Amino acid sequence: MKYLTTGNEACGEGAIRAGCRFYAGYPITPQNELTAYMSKRMPEVGGVFIQSESELSAVNMVFGAAVAGARSMTSSSSPGISLKQEGISYIAAAELPAVIVNVMRGGPGLGNIAPGQADYFQAVKGGGHGDYRLIVLAPASVQEMFEFTFKAFSLAEKYRTPVMILTDGMIGQMMEPLEFDDAIKPVPAVPKPWVLDGAKGRPSRSIKSLLLKDGELEAHNIHLQKKFSSIEKKEVELELYKVKGADRIIVAYGLMGRIGRECVDTLRSKGIKAGLVRPLTLWPFPYKEIRKIASGKAKFLVVEMSAGQMVEDVRLAVQDDKRVRFYGRMGGGVPEEKEIVARVKQL
Amino acid sequence: MKQAPTHYCPGCGHGIVHRLICEVLDEMNLKEKTVAVAPVGCSVLAYDYWDFDTTEAAHGRTPAVATGIKRVLPDRLVFTYQGDGDLAAIGTAEIIHSGNRGENISTIFVNNGVYGMTGGQMAPTTLIGQVSTTTPGSRRADRDGYPLKIMEMMAVLPGVVYLERTTVTSPKEVTKTKNAIKRSFEIQLAEEGFSMVEVLSPCPTYWGLDPSQSMRRIENEVVKAFPLGVIKGGDHGP
Known part of the structure; x- marks a missing residue:
């Protein structure tokens, strides 16, 4: 079936189809369509x-x-996601599967309700207290809002860890066709031998993150880091567009990745060998893949709706700061194609 | 109840209330249907003593966690166990809104008037004139505000069906507490809505009194600020 719908609603339907049967939320723009959709669909x-x-x-x-x-x-959206950080840390510590959607807006503070990407650090570097990681998926279309949310539930249960959909107000609120098989099956059930549902015919269980015995918390942290390291090895995803033979590469995610693709086409039509790297997972980040692309002489332009956050990870990947440039706009400003194209030419 | 050495201080009331809950669950044959939510505070380690499913919750979010569990498993008995810091300070919004939604859960609220785990700081329930780590001299209304009566606040909410304040200062009061816990669980099983039992409990360590003096302080002083009895649902016999 093909539907014309918003990114926020596609996200909600992706969750429902994956088997999500519990949703709690609080109103905040620009994600209200999702909360309203869940109130109807659940x-x-x-x-x-x-x-x-x-x-x-x-x-x-x-x-x-x-x-x-x-x-x-x-x-939620940015200010509300700040409030959720406490809970996210507890969910990660207790190794519970859950999906959190951040439809980012302009910040800091109350900011505005225009699209933004300034919560990248918060999402991929920790956000809440303690050593934990969130799997962070970055959709760039209504279709991907559905598909990535569906996948988020699978990853959350596979690794017993919270997964974040990191998107922005424009992807969330724009309308596009969404297509999926109406007979799509939910994410297959996995055994959950940790669930608390009343200790019937089994020993009682507890779920906790307070670990006071000598060495207990350190051991738990080591266990968590092993899990995160396994996710880093197995779950990196990125889209490469015309990267082969390119000497100027745009690195961008979400909405900027989408605009970056158009920039590549424009630049190619002018004889400039441009390409696009679009990370689909922001954590784990495609360090290795970008490093491989950087083994040639290509120069990189990182484009974000922020003061420059993902650019730090691209620099870590490229390991040659002279070849990495940044262009971004903040506070709800969206870099336009002509602005990006001009900067790629200057590389 | 598990066999475990207690971590509570001599004369603390938590052990009594822990045991009462276990007795009620055993008598009602509910152990295998129960999921409890422990707070942050002295009683965070409740699961070391309780032999039924128990989860921790972030400080004050206890009723929100219980809401999530109960909505997914409506036929289980779900209760929160909370101290006065957890429930009446950082978790005020969660307890009031859980009550206002008429969540079909039970809350056992152990009020000892201080933050025990962190060293005896002032709680919202600390009495005027009471000495605490963070009220130099003693609690003064003009500087620190007044003891917060959560039960009386919640009594006006239509979703809240039963509220009773009890204590553990004598065998008679302990029995009343047990009956109140039982009634709260019965109300939940009958799917009637939110109920809460507040237990006035001693903290000899941070009251600077011996266990016996602490019980007398509850009888002589604490009950004046927090009167005992059924606050809501008096005519409500399960």
Whole structure:
């Protein structure tokens, strides 16, 4: 079936189709379409929708639903995601699967409701307290909002870890065709021998992140890091567009990746050998893949709707700062094609 | 109840309330249907003593976590166990809104008037004139505000069906506490809505009193600020 819908609603439907049966959220623009969609869809599929009193409460309701074994999700936009960081750290520490959607807007502070990408550091470097990582997926279209959200539930359960969909207000609110098989099957059930559902015929269990015994917390951290390291090895995804033979490469994700693709076509039509690297997973980040591309002489332009955040990871990958340049706009400004093309020419 | 050495201080009330909950669950044959949510505070380690499924929650978010569990598993008994810092300070929004949604959960609220785990700081429930680590001299209303009566605040919410304040200062009061816990669980099983039992409990360590004096302080002083009895749902016999 083909539908014309918004990114936010496609995200909601992707979650429902993946088997998400618990959603809690709090109103904030530009993600309100998702909350409204879940309020309508959850009862239709026998799931739970709660409009919570705060983002703090929403993410902790998701914690509880995950403890009880449900596929659960919450969503918000930048200021609200800051509030959820406490819960995200607890979810990661307790090794619970959950999906968190951040439809980013301009910041810092209350900012504005225009699209932004300035929460990259918060999403991929930690955000909450303690040593943990979030798997971060960056969709660039309505179709990808559906597909990446669907996949997020699979990753969350496979690794028992929170997964974030990191997108922005433009991807969230724009309308595009969405196509998927109506008979699509949910993410296959995985055994959850840790769920708390009443200790019937088994020893009682507890889920906790307070580990006070000597060496216990260090051992837990080592265990978590092994898991994160396994995710880094197996789950990196990126899109390469006309990278072969390119000597000028745009690196951009989400909305900027989409605009970057158009820039590549424009530059190629003018005889400039441009290409695009679009990370689909922001964590784990495609360091190795970009390093390989950088083994030639190509120069890189990183484009973001921020003051320059992902550019730090691209520099780590390229390991030659002279070949990495940045162009970004902040506070709701969206770099336009002609601005990007001009900067690629200057490389 | 598991066999485990207690980490609670001599004269602490948590051990009594932990045991009462276990007795009620055993008598009602609910152990295998129960999921409990432990708070942050002295009783965070409740799962070291309870032999039923228990999860931790972030500080004050206890009722939000319980909401998530109960909505997914509506036929299980879900209760939160919270201290006064967890429930009446950092978790005020969560407890009030869980009550206002009429969440079909039970809350056991152990009020000892201080933050025990972190060293006896002032809680919202600390009495006027009470000495604490963060009220030099003692709690003064003009500087520190007043003891917060969460039960009385929640009594006005239509989703809240039963509220009772009890204590553990004598065998008679302990029995009343046990009956109140039982009633709260029965109300949940009957799917009637939110209920909460507040237990006035001693903290000899941070009250600077011996265990016996602490019990007398509850009887003589604490009950004046926090009167005992059924606050809501008095005519509500399960």
